[in-house]
Amino acid sequence: xxxxxxxxxxxxxxxxxxxxxxxxxxxxxxxxxxxxxxxxxxxxxxxxxxxxxxxxxxxxxxxxxxxxxxxxxxxxxxxxxxxxxxxxxxxxxxxxxxxxxxxxxxxxxxxxxxxxxxxxxxxxxxxxxxxxxxxxxxxxxxxxxxxxxxxxxxxxxxxxxxxxxxxxxxxxxxxxxxxxxxxxxxxxxxxxxxxxxxxxxxxxxxxxxxxxxxxxxxxxxxxxxxxxxxxxxxxxxxxxxxxxxxxxxxxxxxxxxxxxxxxxxxxxxxxxxxxxxxxxxxxxxxxxxxxxxxxxxxxxxxxxxxxxxxxxxxxxxxxxxxxxxxxxxxxxxxxxxxxxxxxxxxxxxxxxxxxxxxxxxxxxxxxxxxxxxxxxxxxxxxxxxxxxxxxxxxxxxxxxxxxxxxxxxxxxxxxxxxxxxxxxxxxxxxxxxxxxxxxxxxxxxxxxxxxxxxxxxxxxxxxxxxxxxxx
Amino acid sequence: xxxxxxxxxxxxxxxxxxxxxxxxxxxxxxxxxxxxxxxxxxxxxxxxxxxxxxxxxxxxxxxxxxxxxxxxxxxxxxxxxxxxxxxxxxxxxxxxxxxxxxxxxxxxxxxxxxxxxxxxxxxxxxxxxxxxxxxxxxxxxxxxxxxxxxxxxxxxxxxxxxxxxxxxxxxxxxxxxxxxxxxxxxxxxxxxxxxxxxxxxxxxxxxxxxxxxxxxxxxxxxxxxxxxxxxxxxxxxxxxxxxxxxxxxxxxxxxxxxxxxxxxxxxxxxxxxxxxxxxxxxxxxxxxxxxxxxxxxxxxxxxxxxxxxxxxxxxxxxxxxxxxxxxxxxxxxxxxxxxxxxxxxxxxxxxxxxxxxxxxxxxxxxxxxxxxxxxxxxxxxxxxxxxxxxxxxxxxxxxxxxxx
Numbered sequence: 001x002x003x004x005x006x007x008x009x010x011x012x013x014x015x016x017x018x019x020x021x022x023x024x025x026x027x028x029x030x031x032x033x034x035x036x037x038x039x040x041x042x043x044x045x046x047x048x049x050x051x052x053x054x055x056x057x058x059x060x061x062x063x064x065x066x067x068x069x070x071x072x073x074x075x076x077x078x079x080x081x082x083x084x085x086x087x088x089x090x091x092x093x094x095x096x097x098x099x100x101x102x103x104x105x106x107x108x109x110x111x112x113x114x115x116x117x118x119x120x121x122x123x124x125x126x127x128x129x130x131x132x133x134x135x136x137x138x139x140x141x142x143x144x145x146x147x148x149x150x151x152x153x154x155x156x157x158x159x160x161x162x163x164x165x166x167x168x169x170x171x172x173x174x175x176x177x178x179x180x181x182x183x184x185x186x187x188x189x190x191x192x193x194x195x196x197x198x199x200x201x202x203x204x205x206x207x208x209x210x211x212x213x214x215x216x217x218x219x220x221x222x223x224x225x226x227x228x229x230x231x232x233x234x235x236x237x238x239x240x241x242x243x244x245x246x247x248x249x250x251x252x253x254x255x256x257x258x259x260x261x262x263x264x265x266x267x268x269x270x271x272x273x274x275x276x277x278x279x280x281x282x283x284x285x286x287x288x289x290x291x292x293x294x295x296x297x298x299x300x301x302x303x304x305x306x307x308x309x310x311x312x313x314x315x316x317x318x319x320x321x322x323x324x325x326x327x328x329x330x331x332x333x334x335x336x337x338x339x340x341x342x343x344x345x346x347x348x349x350x351x352x353x354x355x356x357x358x359x360x361x362x363x364x365x366x367x368x369x370x371x372x373x374x375x376x377x378x379x380x381x382x383x384x385x386x387x388x389x390x391x392x393x394x395x396x397x398x399x400x401x402x403x404x405x406x407x408x409x410x411x412x413x414x415x416x417x418x419x420x421x422x423x424x425x426x427x428x429x430x431x432x433x434x435x436x437x438x439x440x441x442x443x444x445x446x447x448x449x450x451x452x453x454x455x456x457x458x459x460x461x462x463x464x465x466x467x468x469x470x471x
Numbered sequence: 472x473x474x475x476x477x478x479x480x481x482x483x484x485x486x487x488x489x490x491x492x493x494x495x496x497x498x499x500x501x502x503x504x505x506x507x508x509x510x511x512x513x514x515x516x517x518x519x520x521x522x523x524x525x526x527x528x529x530x531x532x533x534x535x536x537x538x539x540x541x542x543x544x545x546x547x548x549x550x551x552x553x554x555x556x557x558x559x560x561x562x563x564x565x566x567x568x569x570x571x572x573x574x575x576x577x578x579x580x581x582x583x584x585x586x587x588x589x590x591x592x593x594x595x596x597x598x599x600x601x602x603x604x605x606x607x608x609x610x611x612x613x614x615x616x617x618x619x620x621x622x623x624x625x626x627x628x629x630x631x632x633x634x635x636x637x638x639x640x641x642x643x644x645x646x647x648x649x650x651x652x653x654x655x656x657x658x659x660x661x662x663x664x665x666x667x668x669x670x671x672x673x674x675x676x677x678x679x680x681x682x683x684x685x686x687x688x689x690x691x692x693x694x695x696x697x698x699x700x701x702x703x704x705x706x707x708x709x710x711x712x713x714x715x716x717x718x719x720x721x722x723x724x725x726x727x728x729x730x731x732x733x734x735x736x737x738x739x740x741x742x743x744x745x746x747x748x749x750x751x752x753x754x755x756x757x758x759x760x761x762x763x764x765x766x767x768x769x770x771x772x773x774x775x776x777x778x779x780x781x782x783x784x785x786x787x788x789x790x791x792x793x794x795x796x797x798x799x800x801x802x803x804x805x806x807x808x809x810x811x812x813x814x815x816x817x818x819x820x821x822x823x824x825x826x827x828x829x830x831x832x833x834x835x836x837x838x839x840x841x842x843x844x845x846x847x848x849x850x851x852x853x854x855x856x857x858x859x860x861x862x863x864x865x866x867x868x869x870x871x872x873x874x875x
Contacts, residue, residue: 145515174518195528195532269509445526447535458543
């Protein structure tokens with residue numbers, strides 16, 4: 001079920017009530033586990049089996065790793081986990097994509113091969129929970145962590161519903177220890193958790209779905225040719241939509257967990273105020289970028305084997321990171337562009353190591369970063385390369401026969417929201433939400449909370465799935 | 472105060488890869504900022520810490536709650552003053568509940584209604600039930616050609632030995648326009664969560680809140696204001712406004728009484744229809760339209776043949792229209808080239824309102840849909856015409872099927 005639905009409100013109220021009962025901690029954990037399976041099966045019940053497979057395989061792989069003495073045996077247990085998880089991910093997420101590319105490859109050498117349509121349904125959140133379970137085995141393999149003491153804590157780590165389908169991608173060392181001691185939110189945690197949930201819902205329901213999604217659809221989901229204004233505004237709208245959608249989800253997830261007495265990590269840190277792309281990736285989808293860094297970039301060599309190897313590792317990581325988002329070459333292009341940006345930035349930093357920019361130059365770098373990030377969003381949002389090129393040509397003002405696409409109302413609304421969003425990110429660049437809330441007058445907090453809650457209800461929403469569910 | 476403190480210790484606390492990068496990141500962080508996984512490369516991530524601002528959150532939330540309720544009360548009052556009453560949402564999920572009735576055994580011998588908004592508003596389920604003893608399954612969808620439903624039912628063996636009334640609004644039926652064409656896909660993929668949500672909404676939200684209607688969603692309300700600049704080169708068209716009210720869980724509906732009571736609102740609705748009466752950019756050429764009409768008729772013929780094999784009695788119904796709308800339909804979709812050809816090609820009987828005096832003389836406040844009291848009369852008259860045809864079998868005014 002999605003967070004922005006009546007079903008979730010009813011579900012969460014029941015879970016919260018049961019979790020507050022004076023029951024044994026083990027019973028309350030079992031309740032949370034059952035609730036998490038219900039949460040997941042509310043989409044498509046049979047896919048719970050995949051979740052169980054992923055859970056059980058990594059549990060036994062980690063147990064095997066602890067008992068194994070020989071490096072070869074340890075490696076075998078690790079590979080079992082990686083193959084099982086990536087195998088499931090590969091089949092369900094990339095099966096159709098691989099088959100289509102295989103067919104195209106054969107066609108390119110003159111072999112006419114027509115495979116039957118695989119018609120594979122993508123289990124929601126599979127990319128997230130396979131990464132979570134893999135991090136469990138890999139941390140044990142890399143001797144960074146010990147395995148969980150009991151299966152219940154481990155299963156709850158994998159399945160805990162706030163992070164299950166769209167992150168933040170939790171590491172076992174972040175969550176398993178929290179299940180070892182009884183937890184129940186105090187009043188402050190409960191109320192502040194509800195405040196975070198309201199902020200997240202406002203981002204998702206009002207800003208992303210209510211006011212920004214339509215402009216992006218008008219520009220991207222059409223055959224009409226956009227000019228510079230439409231191409232930029234449609235892309236800016238998408239940049240705001242995807243941030244408000246995904247950061248909104250993460251904020252709700254953090255709030256939900258807090259209401260139950262648990263802590264989850266930040267997933268976003270005002271990324272549109274990033275200065276440079278390494279800064280951007282320290283602020284955008286932090287739990288994914290750090291996962292890729294720890295389990296892909298560093299094992300590929302990181303920056304320990306000279307510049308060439310570093311650049312290769314960087315590009316490989318970003319290309320695979322792009323592919324993680326979706327089974328399409330457009331996502332690979334998106335990741336590749338970020339890889340190029342990061343590589344160029346790395347080279348520039350070395351080349352101009354002594355350069356100390358003033359505040360205005362930093363601001364200019366920040367705006368350039370945001371503009372170039374928007375160029376990458378074109379490949380992320382467009383369903384085909386053809387459409388991506390059309391929009392890109394529009395952004396660079398080289399489209400002939402462009403027609404106006406966005407209404408005056410859309411232009412004004414998108415401009416207002418995106419300007420407000422970017423200014424907010426810059427104002428919050430070196431702050432946390434909590435430090436601001438700690439100083440704001442109570443009346444302002446109440447009024448803001450009320451306006452957000454009213455806007456969420458008045459916008460109505462249609463229970464649209466979060467964008468990252470498809471990944 | 473932190474809501475959680477780190478209690479985890481790495482199995483190898485000495486393992487810190489890329490120490491320099493981490494150190495740079497830490498230096499960049501100002502006091503008050505939280506470290507994240509981005510600042511801790513290559514190590515086991517500790518239990519997160521979350522600060523909770525030291526405020527009186529209970530009091531802040533209570534004040535927010537009161538203000539939210541006041542604002543919602545004002546919003547509700549505003550829309551009720553406009554004439555809106557709480558009603559069941561005409562959602563895809565509600566349609567899905569009715570479509571599933573056929574899957575779950577009610578399809579054998581059922582009377583099913585498909586079509587667009589005219590079939591939805593004009594045919595009154597209680598009247599039909601009173602006269603026939605059975606309540607039809609209402610599957611008509613506003614702004615949507617019934618072709619998808621016709622083909623779906625034709626392929627569904629659960630629907631047999633029954634009667635299918637197919638509403639024909641010429642501009643929608645023969646153009647294949649489908650405003651809500653995704654409803655069948657939604658129905659097939661509807662998750663348990665969505666079903667529960669629909670039930671909760673229908674029982675705990677929709678009966679109480681007038682503003683819970685897509686027409687009065689905040690973005691829609693803002694978009695429809697007059698203050699927005701009109702962009703050069705664009706010719707914005709107004710969206711169709713709220714026209715109907717669903718009065719029962721089985722999608723029994725009728726026209727919204729504001730259209731009968733408020734001449735300005737009815738005139739607005741007419742002006743919105745009139746936007747489509749004159750040729751404009753993006754509209755098909757006569758040759759393209761002819762091709763589309765022929766395609767729709769051919770698809771209907773295939774579906775009718777399938778239904779006939781399962782002993783389903785299919786009747787096309789041309790529901791009334793008036794004024795500028797009727798003139799537009801007569802001009803662009805003339806009867807001889809659409810309706811008559813449909814009956815000829817499918818071999819199915821049809822009821823055209825212009826052939827029956829008892830189906831004429833009604834009030835259509837916005838040219839396209841019957842006033843509520845006239846919808847009652849229309850339903851009774853239509854029922855009698857169809858039943859008369861059943862008794863006469865082939866000799867009635869209903870059957871327009873040409874000799875073969």
